[in-house]
Amino acid sequence: MALPMQLRYNYRIYPDPAERAALARVFGCARVVFNDGLRARQAAQAAGLPYIKDADLQKQVITAAKRTEKRAWLAEVSSVAPIQSLNDLHSAYRHFFASATGRRKGPRIAPPRFKSKRDNRQSIRLTANGFSLRDNGRLYIAKIGDLAVRWSRPLPAAPSSVTITKDAAERYWASFVVQTQDRPLPELDTATGIDLGLSHFAVLADGTKISSPRFLRRAERKLKRLQKDLSRKQKGSNNKAKARIKVARAHAVVVDRRRSWHHEESTRIIRDNQAVYVEDLAVKALARTRLAKSVHDAGWSAFVAMLEYKARKNGRTFAKVSRFAPTSQVCSVCGVKDGPKPLRIREWMCAACGSVHDRDVNAARNILALGRRERLNACGGNVRPERVPAAPCETGTHLGDRKHS
Numbered sequence: 557m558a559l560p561m562q563l564r565y566n567y568r569i570y571p572d573p574a575e576r577a578a579l580a581r582v583f584g585c586a587r588v589v590f591n592d593g594l595r596a597r598q599a600a601q602a603a604g605l606p607y608i609k610d611a612d613l614q615k616q617v618i619t620a621a622k623r624t625e626k627r628a629w630l631a632e633v634s635s636v637a638p639i640q641s642l643n644d645l646h647s648a649y650r651h652f653f654a655s656a657t658g659r660r661k662g663p664r665i666a667p668p669r670f671k672s673k674r675d676n677r678q679s680i681r682l683t684a685n686g687f688s689l690r691d692n693g694r695l696y697i698a699k700i701g702d703l704a705v706r707w708s709r710p711l712p713a714a715p716s717s718v719t720i721t722k723d724a725a726e727r728y729w730a731s732f733v734v735q736t737q738d739r740p741l742p743e744l745d746t747a748t749g750i751d752l753g754l755s756h757f758a759v760l761a762d763g764t765k766i767s768s769p770r771f772l773r774r775a776e777r778k779l780k781r782l783q784k785d786l787s788r789k790q791k792g793s794n795n796k797a798k799a800r801i802k803v804a805r806a807h808a809v810v811v812d813r814r815r816s817w818h819h820e821e822s823t824r825i826i827r828d829n830q831a832v833y834v835e836d837l838a839v840k841a842l843a844r845t846r847l848a849k850s851v852h853d854a855g856w857s858a859f860v861a862m863l864e865y866k867a868r869k870n871g872r873t874f875a876k877v878s879r880f881a882p883t884s885q886v887c888s889v890c891g892v893k894d895g896p897k898p899l900r901i902r903e904w905m906c907a908a909c910g911s912v913h914d915r916d917v918n919a920a921r922n923i924l925a926l927g928r929r930e931r932l933n934a935c936g937g938n939v940r941p942e943r944v945p946a947a948p949c950e951t952g953t954h955l956g957d958r959k960h961s
Contacts, residue, residue, distance in 0.1 A: 558705055561868065565711055569720070569728045570704040575784025578700040579720065579728070583678040586641035587671045592617040593645045594668055606960055614639065614950070629733050634698035636686030644681070676724035683717050696728055705730060712736050719905065724804035734835045747831035747873075749924030751883070751916050752859075754850050758821070759916035761924040766821060771814045772853040779806055814855050822862040828917065831873035833927025834860055835919075856955060877926040888921035 570580060570928075593613050600608050608616070618638055619625035630638065648668040656661035686698050691713075694702035697720070715732035722728050749761040757768035772779075782803045789796035825832060842851045867874035879882075887891050887906040892905055904916050 558736055560737055563865075563869075564731050564744065565715075565733055565734055566729055567708060567711070568706045568707070569730045571700075571728055572640050575701055575703060578633075578678075579722070580678075581629075582637050582680050582700065582720075583722070584673065585630055585633045586637045586680045587673060587678070588627075589638040590641045590645050591618055591670050592627075592711065593629075593642050594670060610642075614642055616687075617643065622774060631635070634682075634808045636682050636691060636698060637680040640681040640683065640686075640930045663880070677721065677802075679721040680718055681717060682720045684715075687718050689715075691867045699716075703728075703730070723808065724801075726801055726804075726810040727808070727961075736869075738869055738871060739826065743871075744828070746829050747924060748825070748829045748833070749877075749920045749922070750825070750832065750863075751920040751923060752835065752837060752854070752856050752918060755845065756852060756916060758859075760825075761917070761920040761921045763914075763917050765818060765916070768854060769809075769814075769817055770850075770853055771817075772849070775806065776808050781804070782806055806877055814853075815858070817838040818855060818859045818862055820925065822859060822866055824868045826863065826872050827871055829872070831875075832863055832867060832932070833877055833923050835881075835883065836876040836879045837922055873931065876928065877923050877929050881920040881922070881926055883919040883926070884915055885924050886918075888913065888918045888925065903909075 596613060597608055597617060600606070605912070616636065618630065618932060622631045622894060645668060651660060652665050652667045655662075655665035677793075682697065688696045690702060692694055692702075693707060695718070696703050711732060711734055713734050715734050716731045719731040719733075720728065721731065745762075751759045753759065754768060756765045758766040760766075774906050786796065786799040786803050789799050837856060839851065839857050841845060842848075845851075863873050866872075882893060885896055887909060889911040890906060890909040892908040894904065894908075897904060899917070903912060904915065905912050
């Protein structure tokens with residue numbers, strides 16, 4: 557049975573100079589309304605007043621503000637973008653309160669912060685009454701005009717909202733939210749586990765190794781030259797602004813290449829396997845080590861997120877196994893835990909059955925076995941593991957270890 561799901565479709569847009577100026581005004585209005593709403597709520601909290609309701613805040617910072625001389629220019633743009641910006645502030649507060657009270661899972665969320673006009677990324681969000689798609693393929697934005705869109709693929713349905721974004725490389729994008737139906741692929745009898753790494757980006761349970769392209773490492777020489785050129789420009793000059801855009805565009809090329817490669821590999825894995833299991837890596841923790849640049853260059857989180865939504869979209873099974881599972885220490889043949897091993901050891905022999913393992917392939921096979929076991933457990937199957945003898949170094953209780961525990 558096909559289930560509805562929301563997807564984003566991103567397209568490049570090409571506004572002319574007049575449309576860019578109009579978009580800049582809308583970006584500024586949305587930012588000012590957000591900051592005014594945040595300032596009003598902070599002032600009410602400091603004065604010990606009750607929390608300002610959403611409707612009252614909208615009347616204060618939008619409806620009443622338009623009638624003042626200081627904020628009269630808010631009436632020059634469509635009211636959709638400022639209202640949606642204020643709705644984003646309401647959502648930010650709700651997420652913050654839910655996180656502070658423990659009702660929201662995951663890491664703690666900080667309270668909303670003021671937006672700066674010096675941010676290199678600006679965006680506005682519009683609902684259906686603020687935009688429309690023309691028959692000639694252009695995107696109409698209220699009080700801005702018809703924007704040229706590069707339609708790289710057709711939209712599967714009418715969009716419910718659109719987000720217009722200007723990134724640091726001075727590029728403009730339109731991101732449409734579309735309600736679609738799942739389109740399951742033909743069922744297969746194959747499944748795989750994926751071990752993510754740095755020497756190889758991914759190793760599959762069948763022994764396939766996907767080399768890491770290292771897009772950032774390959775672009776480091778050019779980035780270093782451009783950043784050195786940027787540092788030599790006078791602060792506040794036009795030349796510095798031009799140099800900053802050159803650096804941003806070079807980084808954008810790296811990001812675009814990595815994202816395109818992630819899409820290709822994730823689509824291939826989902827297409828060729830009915831079930832996909834990966835290890836739930838602590839990417840944030842790894843990004844604080846000396847391997848931070850390589851971890852960010854790999855982009856594991858984005859890749860896993862693609863696997864997850866593509867699996868749901870195409871009727872595949874996707875699951876994560878615990879990061880604390882000793883996938884590199886357990887023999888995938890007999891199940892004996894052979895103990896931890898330093899990273900320099902890429903192959904090892906099981907002391908119990910004598911099987912020779914590639915470290916990464918063995919980990920991928922263990923991830924596949926754990927994923928299947930947890931899935932059967934969730935479905936009510938009998939997944940009690942077979943008893944295997946413990947390694948000699950793990951048998952018994954060591955009194956010396958007890959004294960130091």
